[in-house]
Amino acid sequence: MFRLTCRVAWASLVRRRTRSIVVVMMIAVSLWGLFTMEGIYGGMTEQMINSAIRSDSGHISIFAEGYRLDPDLSRQVNNVAKIESQLVHAPHVSSYVKRLKQDGLVATAHYSRGVSIIGVNLLAEEKHGKLQGYIFKGEFSFGRKDRGAIIGFKLARKLHVRIGSKIILSAQDSHGEVSSVSLRVTGVLKTYNMALDENAVFLAEKKARELLAVEEGVSQLAIILHNDSQVAELQQKLRSLFPSLEILRWDELYPALLQSRVMMDGFNLIASLLVFCVAALGIFGVMLVSVLERLREFGIMLAIGTRFSQIRNIVFVESFFLGFIGCGFGSLFGAGTLYFFKVKGLDLSLFSDAFDEFGMDAVIYAIIRPSYFITAFVAVSFATFLSVLIPLRVLKKSKPIEAINQV
Amino acid sequence: MNTFLTIKHIGKTFQPDKEVEVVALRDINLDIERGAFVVLSGPSGSGKTTLLNIIGGLDDATAGEVILDGKLLTGLSEVELSGIRRDHIGFVFQAYNLIPVLTVKENIEYIMKLQGRSQQECDVRCLEVTQKLDIDMLLGKLPNQLSGGQQQRVAVARAVAATPKLILADEPTANLDSKTAESLMNLMQRLNEEEGVTIIFSSHDPLVIAKAKHSIILKDGKVIADERTG
Structure with missing residues (x-):
């Protein structure tokens, strides 16, 4: 019987080609738009999160207790070797870096500003967060004898410095004395992490230790994992091993980014609901007309011995076919478009100033998540199911002979 | 007499707006033999189609009983009635009423499929019947690609x-020209004789009436004549 149901439903779709194509197109175009929007917005959020992880927090950061509230040189992570021995053997860890940080002042001949001085090992940062990918101007190097500095692009703008410009970096060292160093700008970074782009001055770790008179210890250990699903597990493990340290996840360090992800998911959900309402109303309209205009046909079927439940199944299967094919085409177009934007990126450089203001890249790389397609399939199936309930109710109220006599 | 169908005190009243009653059938009593070739005739509005619909379980009687092959149809549920229509009754409508989205073959096989017959059985029976009705060359066509006569044969x-x-069969020849109508009636007669099927026509076509072995005449919802000639 199921084969007959499918055969009659399929025959009805094929032989009412125009109607079927209209419904399929309606579903496909709605889903295509929805997938594209979800993938682009998702990509935008993930890029911001990814930037923060790569350039600063890693998936997990380790600080000395109290450092985040009062970032003083006296609050350093000192048992670095012990921590490193754990990280080297942890299978989830992809890479980690050590950073020495201190607030200070940068001055040029005309301007001065408060900055965050970050002593780093460029080679390690290159392997860790591929920081060189953020180089906007100049080079990813501190030059000969480590006398260079790499600064954020917004800071460079505010200081009116260019590659090769001289800057004086001053900070309080570990003895409480003011110490200075003269550096030349070798590179400008655009990380889309506003804190870094506006305030960061990167210099060689060795140079930073000289400036701050710190021989050992680090301010931050940033760890990147192979898979972000293992973050909580590693955090727990490290916390149990080093209870005196502050061990924080990226979302604890950048709660605003997590909120923007949640907000974007909520926004996508609302957009999805709207799209599905529109699609469901469209399918409902078409199926209602389709059932009503076929009352006579269904009446004939009832008259010659088809049970109402069998006709109901035919209508359900027909609407399911429409939904399934529409979903298939929508997923195909949507996945194709998202793949294109995932590889090539959606270039919105025309609005780059606005994007810079919000710390976002003007080239957005879409993401593709299986959940988009699974949710859409379930929702379309549900929408098509609901859309035929009222037309079927109309049919159930009609007697076969009344239905046959419909003109 | 081997009674196949018994109609006892059947009455039918339509209430289109609940104030005006239209009495379509009044106290109809009939006995029809197994394998009979029956014609219900009478002027338009005499109740022929209503009576056929009640016999076939497509409509409810206001009063009375229909007993088909010993089984009381009155009061059966819609599911039970659809089972009886599927397994025991064949319908031929004035307006053909083929399923428009199915081909000729699919239309013919449709009820057999509902009965749960295998595809092989359906193929054999379909070929046998279509050859008998001379429509075996139309199997792949859709109803809207056929003439009226061809659709009625299907x-x-x-x-x-x-x-x-x-x-x-409710006025099966009404939409056909006289030549096609005669050919269809000959065919039905042959099926009646060869397959032993009981056939009840409603018609006011003299050609159909002339072929009947059992003629029932209705007027104003009453039986005014009930004659067996065969």
């Missing part, structure tokens, strides 16, 4: 293929 084939005990 409707007969659909009704016959499922091997019903009873065929109800």
Whole structure:
């Protein structure tokens, strides 16, 4: 019987080609738009999160207790070797870096500003967060004898410095004395992490230790994992091993980014609901007309011995076919478009100033998540199911002979 | 007499707006033999189609009983009635009423499929019936690609293929020219004789009436004549 149901439903779709194509197109175009929007917005959020992880927090950061509230040189992570021995053997860890940080002042001949001085090992940062990918101007190097500095692009703008410009970096060292160093700008970074782009001055770790008179210890250990699903597990493990340290996840360090992800998911959900309402109303309209205009046909079927439940199944299967094919085409177009934007990126450089203001890249790389397609399939199936309930109710109220006599 | 169908005190009143009653049938009593070739005739509005619909379980009677092959149809549920229509009754309508999205073959096989017959069985029976009705060359066509006469033959084939005990034909020749109508009637007569199916026509076509072995005449919802000639 199921084969007959499918055969009659399929025959009805094929032989009412125009109607079927209209419904399929309606579903496909709605889903295509929805997938594209979800993938682009998702990509935008993930890029911001990814930037923060790569350039600063890693998936997990380790600080000395109290450092985040009062970032003083006296609050350093000192048992670095012990921590490193754990990280080297942890299978989830992809890479980690050590950073020495201190607030200070940068001055040029005309301007001065408060900055965050970050002593780093460029080679390690290159392997860790591929920081060189953020180089906007100049080079990813501190030059000969480590006398260079790499600064954020917004800071460079505010200081009116260019590659090769001289800057004086001053900070309080570990003895409480003011110490200075003269550096030349070798590179400008655009990380889309506003804190870094506006305030960061990167210099060689060795140079930073000289400036701050710190021989050992680090301010931050940033760890990147192979898979972000293992973050909580590693955090727990490290916390149990080093209870005196502050061990924080990226979302604890950048709660605003997590909120923007949640907000974007909520926004996508609302957009999805709207799209599905529109699609469901469209399918409902078409199926209602389709059932009503076929009352006579269904009446004939009832008259010659088809049970109402069998006709109901035919209508359900027909609407399911429409939904399934529409979903298939929508997923195909949507996945194709998202793949294109995932590889090539959606270039919105025309609005780059606005994007810079919000710390976002003007080239957005879409993401593709299986959940988009699974949710859409379930929702379309549900929408098509609901859309035929009222037309079927109309049919159930009609007697076969009344239905046959419909003109 | 081997009674196949008994109609006892059947009455039918329509209430289109609940104030005005239209009495379509009044106290109809009939006995029809197994394998009979029956014609219900009478002027328009005499109740022929209403009576056929009640016999076929497509409409409810206001009063009375219909007993088909010993089984009381009155009061059965819609599911039970659809089972009886599927397994025991074949319908041939004035307007053919083929399923428009199915091909001729699919239309003919449809009821057999509902009965749960295998595809092989359907193929054999379909070929046998269509050859008998001379429509075997039309199997792949859709109803809207056929002439009126061809559609009516397909409707007969659909009704016959499922091997019903009873065929109800409501003015089957009304939309056909006289030559096609005669050919269809000869065919129905042959099926009646060869397959032993009881056939009840409603018609006011003299050609159909002339072929009947049992003629029932209705007027204003009453039986005014009930004659057996065969």
